[in-house]
Amino acid sequence: MTPSPNDAHLSPPIPPVPKLPSQNGGSDPPPAPPSLWFHEELTPYNSFHHGVINLLESKQTPYQLMQIADIGPYGRALFLDGKLQTATADEAHYHEPIVHTPALLHPRPPARFLILGGADGGAAREALRWRSTTHVTLVDIDGAVIDACARHLPSIHAGALADPRVTVRAMDALRFIRETRETFDVVVCDLTDPMENSPSLGLFTVEFFSSLKPLLSSAAACVSLQAGPSSLVENAALFPRVCATLHAAFEHMRPFQVFAPTYGSPLGMAVASDTPLRLPAEAEVDEVLDAQLTGECKVLDGMAWRGLFGIARATRKAIEAEKRVYSASETAKAFGSGTLHT
Numbered sequence: 001m002t003p004s005p006n007d008a009h010l011s012p013p014i015p016p017v018p019k020l021p022s023q024n025g026g027s028d029p030p031p032a033p034p035s036l037w038f039h040e041e042l043t044p045y046n047s048f049h050h051g052v053i054n055l056l057e058s059k060q061t062p063y064q065l066m067q068i069a070d071i072g073p074y075g076r077a078l079f080l081d082g083k084l085q086t087a088t089a090d091e092a093h094y095h096e097p098i099v100h101t102p103a104l105l106h107p108r109p110p111a112r113f114l115i116l117g118g119a120d121g122g123a124a125r126e127a128l129r130w131r132s133t134t135h136v137t138l139v140d141i142d143g144a145v146i147d148a149c150a151r152h153l154p155s156i157h158a159g160a161l162a163d164p165r166v167t168v169r170a171m172d173a174l175r176f177i178r179e180t181r182e183t184f185d186v187v188v189c190d191l192t193d194p195m196e197n198s199p200s201l202g203l204f205t206v207e208f209f210s211s212l213k214p215l216l217s218s219a220a221a222c223v224s225l226q227a228g229p230s231s232l233v234e235n236a237a238l239f240p241r242v243c244a245t246l247h248a249a250f251e252h253m254r255p256f257q258v259f260a261p262t263y264g265s266p267l268g269m270a271v272a273s274d275t276p277l278r279l280p281a282e283a284e285v286d287e288v289l290d291a292q293l294t295g296e297c298k299v300l301d302g303m304a305w306r307g308l309f310g311i312a313r314a315t316r317k318a319i320e321a322e323k324r325v326y327s328a329s330e331t332a333k334a335f336g337s338g339t340l341h342t
C-alpha cells in the first residue's frame, strides 16, 4: 500500500499524556500505572521500560516482530524485534541529522537521495525538504512495516511516501544495489542496529559499503548511516568498528553523535565520501538551511549541527585507534533484546 497524506484517519490519534506528577504541582492524582510494558535491555544489567497506553500493532512479519504503541510522553513508537526504532516526540533528533549531514556536506544542494531502510518515512520527509530534491528512492525489506507506519505514524512520514518525487521499493537492499542503474548524490542507511538475526546485519559490512560505489553520482557523493549505540560503556567496540568499516570503503569519514532520549543512550552516526569532508562554519550552515530547506528544522541549525561532531575525547580516540572492520565473514554484534510484558 502506498501511504497517503490522508492516512491519519486510519489510526487513532496519539492520546494526550496524563499529567505527570512533576507537571501538575502534585494536585492531581498520578496516572494509573500501565498494565503493559515494553522492556528494552540496553545491557544485560540495564533496561529501559516504556508503559503502553495503546498497543496498535503487534505482528510477526517475514523479517521481524513489529509493534507500534502509544507510550506516553514520548508519543507513538515503532519497535522492531523489541527494540525501539523511532518515537514521534523525539524522532527529529535522529531524522534531521542523518539526512541533512550528508546533504550539507555534498558540494551542491543534492538532487537525488537513496534511503536504505527508513520504512517510517521520516528520512524521506527530511530529504524532500531540500528544494533541490528531484528524486528519493526508499528501499526497505519489510513491506508490512512500511504499511503499518503509513497508517500509524503520519506525523513522522508527513505524507512523504506518497510524494511524486518518491519511489518506494519493498525489497532487499542488497538486491536493489545489485540491480539498479540509478545514481544518487546522497545515500542514507536508516537501518536497525546490526544485531544477530537482524535483516540489517549484512548492511554493516565493508563489502556492502563498497558495493554502494557504482550508485554514487560522483566522487563527492555522501553516505550517512546510523552506527548503533555509541556509548563505550555498553558497546565498547561497535561504534568505532562501524566507523572503521565505513572508512575502509571510503577515503574520508567523519563520526558524529545524536541524542534521542528514547534510545536510552547516545546514538553513533557517520558520514563518508571519496572527497574531503570539510565542515562548514555555523553561519554557513544557517545560511544553507534557510535558503535550501522548506520549513524550519526542530533540531538543527548551524550551532546544533556543529555540536554533533563534538563527541567525547575517549570515543574519538577509540575510533581513531580502531582498525578492525566488519565483513561478511565477521559481522557486527550489537547487543539488544526487548520484550512486551504485563
Ligand code: SPD
Residues within 6 Å of the ligand: 083, 084, 085, 086, 094, 118, 119, 120, 121, 122, 123, 190, 191, 192, 193, 226, 228, 229, 263, 267
Ligand atoms: N538503537 C536504535 C537505533 C534505531 C535505528 N533505526 C531508526 C529508524 C528511524 N527511521
